[in-house]
Amino acid sequence: MESIMHHAWQRGFRCLPRTSALLSRSHSSCAEHATNPASASSRHVTPTLLVSRLYQPSNLRDVGQDSRLPGEMTCKSQRLMQQAGLIHPSSPGCYYYLPATVRSMEKLVRLIDQEMQGIGGQKLDMPSLCSAELWKSSERWDLMGKELFRLKDRHGADYCLGPTHEEAVTTLVAHQTTLSYRQLPLLLYQITRKFRDEPKPRFGLLRGREFYMKDMYSFDVNEEAAYQTYESVCQAYTRLFSRLGLRCVQVQADTGNIGGKLSHEFQLPADIGEDRLLVCGSCSFSANVETVSAGRTDCPQCKTGTLVESKGIEVGHTFYLGTKYSHIFNATFSNAQNKPTIAEMGCYGLGVTRILAAAIEVMSTEEGIRWPGLLAPYQVCVVPPKKGSKVDEAAGLAEELVHTFGETLPCLRGEVVLDDRTNMTIGKRLKDASRLGYPYVVVIGQAALEEIPRFEVICQQTGEMMFLSKDGLVDLLGRVETV
Amino acid sequence: MESIMHHAWQRGFRCLPRTSALLSRSHSSCAEHATNPASASSRHVTPTLLVSRLYQPSNLRDVGQDSRLPGEMTCKSQRLMQQAGLIHPSSPGCYYYLPATVRSMEKLVRLIDQEMQGIGGQKLDMPSLCSAELWKSSERWDLMGKELFRLKDRHGADYCLGPTHEEAVTTLVAHQTTLSYRQLPLLLYQITRKFRDEPKPRFGLLRGREFYMKDMYSFDVNEEAAYQTYESVCQAYTRLFSRLGLRCVQVQADTGNIGGKLSHEFQLPADIGEDRLLVCGSCSFSANVETVSAGRTDCPQCKTGTLVESKGIEVGHTFYLGTKYSHIFNATFSNAQNKPTIAEMGCYGLGVTRILAAAIEVMSTEEGIRWPGLLAPYQVCVVPPKKGSKVDEAAGLAEELVHTFGETLPCLRGEVVLDDRTNMTIGKRLKDASRLGYPYVVVIGQAALEEIPRFEVICQQTGEMMFLSKDGLVDLLGRVETV
Incomplete structure (x- = not known):
């Protein structure tokens, strides 16, 4: 029994069944935590998240040097995400998140x-x-060809793995x-999760065979109402990208095998983009080249402007379907005269995993990930001094800071990590922090030894750097928006 | 333009692009809502959720009478969930949630x-x-036989749809x-989401071919450490079921095709259960019959007690795997001497959709769903009087109540619905409320006409009924635990 207890003590957190294994071991004691009622602690304790314990496999080593990993690095977001331990390839177009x-993603x-x-x-x-029956009704069982995973x-009954769910x-x-x-x-x-047997999966999460998608379907009383719904979804998409701080262009698009009468794509302009867009220099017209006669350079809307080509990553797609599917499946409603009437439909997709990768693609530097602030996995990384350095005496301030944030800033609960790898220099850890793209990095450096300690704050999204007191830090971080 | 505006007005919420379409139309005006800044309203406005607008298809009609729905009703939870518009069958063992x-589920x-x-x-x-390669390495490609969906x-490369993810x-x-x-x-x-080609999918979400599962995998330095991890997961499972208010028995189990050295099932005792358990009347021993020699009635642990058989629904399963998989795939870590060492593993499953259905199965009456409080889709339903009844003059109090809850009880945000189907009698709506199992139903009846209005509150989980003032209601509902 004693040997078990001794063992438990060596393992530190082992004796704290309710507290996170990612918890700082240096500051924990069994007695301290035993007072937390078991049923509540997982919700009320804010454990210190330690970088050394976060599962980011490969510990930031250069994946490009590992011959065992399948697939080539086809774009920046894929390379950065693999290097940072954000994704890991399994089979072509399939990734561990x-x-x-x-x-x-949450x-x-x-x-x-x-x-x-x-x-x-x-x-x-x-x-x-x-x-298969369902998909044969819409004729897409044949139309989709090899893109459909079938089993x-x-x-002996036939099924497909849904890439979309109109039927x-x-x-x-x-x-x-x-x-x-x-x-x-x-x-x-x-x-x-959706499935599509892409002929050439590539670009990491940008074109995979398994991916997460938001798909919405609308049912309306008539065409006019359906257009209003269509418009309200487009507005919601625009708001979403605006909240993410992403510049997104809504372009006229082809309806493809989904079918229907009207369609728009939401495109993030990017060199890596697989879609070619034509944007008018004079008016609001923008379209996927697929929808414009080949070679045309004058704007079909204002007639005066010139169309300029750029590339984009499609992150959303909207379709006004009319009665294409509701007619086939007899999706009716009772109208005001109590007569069955075919509903007018729309469908609206957002590539969830694709938005993540596309945001990283357009916002990051070559060396490090930059996130839309709201989507950063963690908002703050606190970097204490190297063990044995002359600033080491200020090391306790790091955990004090993390504790203060936990107590006073509820919106940052679970959002602050402590880079406890104090065997590494601050410089090396800052390089890691830059790769991972925490929006705020707080360094306990020389200035922490001053009478009123000050801390270096690096705002990685803007590149700003400043020295703040503890109160100043709390004030700054209290304004960080989270979701 | 005018006709569009008129149309928009008729549609009520149409002119409120940022507010929910489930919003009460009677109390909304464009001007009121236009003052909400667009970017914030979706988070800060608490729209009134209207029962008439909630998508619960079949509107509570008796599904048993509908010949178009596939599958027979094989148990209470399936019947109740289909009747209440909670699930809808698609193909055998596959459901719309x-x-x-x-x-x-969230x-x-x-x-x-x-x-x-x-x-x-x-x-x-x-x-x-x-x-397939991965599954052939562990030999489960052949072992799993027809339970594996293959494609x-x-x-031409072979894949399966993962029913579990040890490999x-x-x-x-x-x-x-x-x-x-x-x-x-x-x-x-x-x-x-996991996939298993069950020979006989049945019992609604209890035995499906597509389902949600939580699967955890642990990696430890040695056997002793692995047992401690195993124990801490079992404790977490026990806490989970205790927080849900579900009586759960942890029984010794067979390791099946997962393999390994030690295994426990977490069983909810229920007549419909497909597992047969032997529980000792004298000590803590309990086991799946599969693990006990046939016909044995004396307890193998205390030797004195008698084993009594009961049935259970398996909602969780834990396995101590040892090095079965880590050996095959060479999952090693560097030990303290910096030598590569094979990790000791465990794996731990919880049937997510199965827990939902099992909870409904064991807690519900024949007529209505009863939820673990924390899992009820909505906590409170407010029922205003029938239009034209003598209590009708108190109708405004219903929306006032909903508004007050929204303002003063942040933990109930999104948890309160208003049953606006005031063309129906209170009795009929109470019957629906009972079927759906809102933990708290607040009725605006006769007592609401008193000088200090009082409201009837039905606590559906306990069957209690009481009359409370508005303050009393706020006090009662302020203590409702949500997650």
């Missing part, structure tokens, strides 16, 4: 939820396994015999 | 995150498409050449 990416999902629910969207979750179940959602709505015009518009959306 | 279910996911992160778990997300990509996570950890003993235990988990 590592813990920091999951944190970032933030993006909350933002999307806010915007979709803000325009009345209701969130559901549809099966990935879609029966048979043990009884599924329309048949769901069709099953409700009592849908009234009063319940429209009905906006249903999901944020789930 | 409708909005109320998604809300409930709460369960937050609870699981708290408990897993409380013991140091780090959340990642692994691909669903798993290469080929466009190049994937172990190979991930093996790729990290620099893993140090200081970083162990390493606990990685995900909450994702």
